[in-house]
Amino acid sequence: MTKENKQLVDVHLVDVGNDPVEVIDALGHIKSNPSFNEAVDLVKGPMSTSAWNSPPAVVLAGVNMSEAESAVYELNEAGAVAEIKPSSN
Numbered sequence: 001m002t003k004e005n006k007q008l009v010d011v012h013l014v015d016v017g018n019d020p021v022e023v024i025d026a027l028g029h030i031k032s033n034p035s036f037n038e039a040v041d042l043v044k045g046p047m048s049t050s051a052w053n054s055p056p057a058v059v060l061a062g063v064n065m066s067e068a069e070s071a072v073y074e075l076n077e078a079g080a081v082a083e084i085k086p087s088s089n
Contacts, residue, residue, distance in 0.1 A: 008087040009068045012056035016043050017079030026078035030059060030071045062087045 016023050020043045027039040042057045059082065060071055068084045075082040
């Protein structure tokens with residue numbers, strides 16, 4: 001396994017897009033057993049009117065690149081903007 005495959009990353013939800021319900025549904029597929037309230041809270045952060053003051057919501061933390069890319073793809077399909085950053089763990 002290469003170093004690149006061992007690197008852990010975080011997935012950040014930057015923008016929810018026009019359909020937060022689709023993003024909440026996508027979060028249900030990405031996260032293992034999220035509560036509805038947890039998914040709504042993750043979506044509310046980037047929807048805040050003062051979003052420039054709040055950091056993007058961390059959807060997944062400390063995952064491998066493959067899992068992160070899959071999550072970003074699913075969020076993008078739901079109309080959201082997500083990004084992958086090096087893990088803070």
